[in-house]
Amino acid sequence: xxxxxxxxxxxxxAHNTVADLWVSFLGKVCDLTPLMSRYKGxxxxxxxxxxxxxxxxxxxxxxTKDVLKYVDPLxxxxxxxxxxxxxxxxxxxxxxxxxxxxxxxxxxxxxxxxVGLLTAKTRWIRIVNTLTSQEQxxxxxxxxxxxxxxxxxxxxxxxxxxxxxxxxxxSLDMSRTLSENHVPDDDHQLEQLRLDRDLFxxxxxxxxxxxxxxx
Numbered sequence: 001x002x003x004x005x006x007x008x009x010x011x012x013x014a015h016n017t018v019a020d021l022w023v024s025f026l027g028k029v030c031d032l033t034p035l036m037s038r039y040k041g042x043x044x045x046x047x048x049x050x051x052x053x054x055x056x057x058x059x060x061x062x063x064t065k066d067v068l069k070y071v072d073p074l075x076x077x078x079x080x081x082x083x084x085x086x087x088x089x090x091x092x093x094x095x096x097x098x099x100x101x102x103x104x105x106x107x108x109x110x111x112x113x114x115v116g117l118l119t120a121k122t123r124w125i126r127i128v129n130t131l132t133s134q135e136q137x138x139x140x141x142x143x144x145x146x147x148x149x150x151x152x153x154x155x156x157x158x159x160x161x162x163x164x165x166x167x168x169x170x171s172l173d174m175s176r177t178l179s180e181n182h183v184p185d186d187d188h189q190l191e192q193l194r195l196d197r198d199l200f201x202x203x204x205x206x207x208x209x210x211x212x213x214x215x
Contacts, residue, residue: 005116016053
């Protein structure tokens with residue numbers, strides 16, 4: 001099976017318009033742009049539009065994966081809890097003639113909107129090209145393999161595959177994550193010590209492979 005793609009909160013936040021709207025919730029990242037087009041002009045889109053690019057996990061029950069519910073103290077009936085206002089696919093509190101109950105799979109359960117997973121933790125690394133001495137700071141997902149991080153870095157160096165990636169003098173296994181390659185993540189300790197994390201960002205050294213010398 002293909003590995004899911006991981007996204008940082010900053011990447012999700014970049015998609016914050018009606019024409020390009022992403023949200024994250026319960027660890028998933030969803031592109032709701034098609035939903036915006038399908039229900040264009042519907043007032044029930046407003047809560048989603050107001051949360052464009054944000055994490056909306058607080059809307060959902062992590063156990064049922066459904067919208068939060070509560071018991072209405074006046075009617076003793078179970079209602080959906082939507083303090084920001086009812087949104088698309090959430091039924092009204094009372095029966096209404098203008099409500100189509102046959103909406104199929106609600107968007108928060110529809111896997112067609114899913115584009116990947118939200119990282120549990122981001123990491124900053126420095127990628128240093130030992131051939132040119134150029135350095136690039138990169139925010140990555142802790143779950144990503146070095147091969148996936150390489151994909152992020154290609155925008156800065158289109159020849160990144162022609163380099164051997166090393167840390168602490170050892171070649172890195174591109175099929176493994178930073179942690180699996182023993183690249184330390186000291187963010188928690190640095191925070192406890194109140195030290196600037198930017199001063200202790202781990203460096204990945206890129207060594208150019210001279211293909212002309214290979215037999």
